Amino acid sequence: MDSEADAFYRELPKVELHAHLNGSVSVQTIEKLLVRKPHLNVERSMTAIGKGQRRTLDECFQVFKVIHQLVDTEEDILMVATDVIKEFAADGVKYLELRSTPREEKNTGLTKKRYVETVLKAIQQCRNEDVDIDVRFLVAIDRRNGAQVAMETVKLAEEFMLSSDGLVVGIDLSGDPTVGHGKDLLPALQSAKNCGLKLSLHLSEVLSQLEETDLLLDLPPDRIGHGTFLHPEVGGSEDLVQKVLKNNIPLELCLTSNVKGQTVPCYAKHHFNHWYQLGHPCVICTDDKGVFATDLSQEYQLAASTFGLSREAVWKLSHQAIDCTFAPDAVKQQLRNKWAELKPQVFQ
Incomplete structure (x- = not known):
């Protein structure tokens, strides 16, 4: 369903909590990057997964490699982050938590610190231009880079948490789920938690992660990304489900991403329904709106049409995401006030 979402879903005020910066780069921004880097010989088809296409998880990660080649200077990052923020705002997203792994590029002189500073500069510029969206940043640990780099990333995030006036709020654990083991990253994640950074962890993306998931749920994280194989019907366990329920850990659920990445067979079998029926906090997200050719309005409409949600139920889902x-807390209250203000015109 790579079509325009209906007006109701566009006008619905939304919260996006699982958006990878480089995976959210739109076709329009890719075009601008291609013009800047003709020597790379990158074709547009290498940067997105279009309508009706499926890719293995490994192939999805190949797409990110191509995008990373295109985004390797401070100038690129500033443009990409600014465009992504404005596109989310245009889609009715009022609060956005972007996530990205700080990268260094020897050939362009980009450092990890400058990487984060440049993303924060884009957030600040959009604020100064009165773009109608509140944006925060999660510094991402790429699990492929091992324990030492993870600890360095946490230290960098802590530094920015203290100096960014509330813009850096947490840590994301992501990267290829088939590489490494979460137990090696526990010290870094515990350190992040101890210093007040929030944790959003990609968990149970693939079936082989059950033991790791069990271990990481004991931290516990503040939110779970995907959680595809937590419940028993798909190879998880009741123990894992109980841990999630006991700690009331919200799930960030990305329907199109999971279907196109083939970790879920079809929309109707998406695990959103399992958790939604339990009344557990679920937040609909895009994951990578550029790579998977979607946006948050479409994801809400897909959830509604697939699982028979009324407009009132969709509103409630969007409102609960604020929590x-x-x-x-003060910002959460401002968002609740904004939702209350907007409700009459969305339902008119």
Whole structure:
């Protein structure tokens, strides 16, 4: 369903809590990057997964490698982050938590610190331009880089948490789920938790992660990304489900991403329904709106049409997402006020 979402879903105020910066780059921004880097010989088809296409998880990660080649200077990052923020705002997203792994590029002089500073600069610029969206940042640990780099990433995130005036709010654990084991990253994640950073962890993305998931749920994280194989019907366990329920850990659920990445067979079998029926906090997200050719309005409409949600139920889902943000309580209250203000015109 790579079509326009209906007006109701566009106008619905939304919260996006699982958006990888480089995976959210739109076709329009890719075009601008291709013009800047003709020597790379990158074709547009290498940067997105279009309508009706499926890719293995490994192939999805190949797409990111191509995008990383295109985004390797401070100038690129500033443009990409600014475009992504404005596109989310245009889609009715009022609060956004972006996530990205700080990268260094020897050939362009980009450092990890400058990487984070540049993303924060884009957030600040959009604020100064009165773009109608509140944006925060999660510094991502790429699990492929091992324990030492993970600890360095946490230290960097802590530094920015203290100096960014509330813009850096947490840590994301992501990267190829088939590489490494979460137990090696526990010290870094515990350190992040101890210093007040919130944790959003990609968990149970593949079936082989049951033991790791069990271990990481004991931290516990503040939110779970995907959680595809947590419940027993798909190879998880009741124990894992109980841990999630006991700690009331919200799930960030990305329907199109999971279907196109083939970790879920079809929309009707998406695990959103399992958790939604339990009344557990679920937040609909895009994951990578550029790579998977979607946006948050489409994801809400897909969930509604697939699982028979009324407009009132969709509104409630969007409103409940505010509680799952890593924003301070005062900001959550501002968002609730905004939702209350907008409701009459959305339902008119």
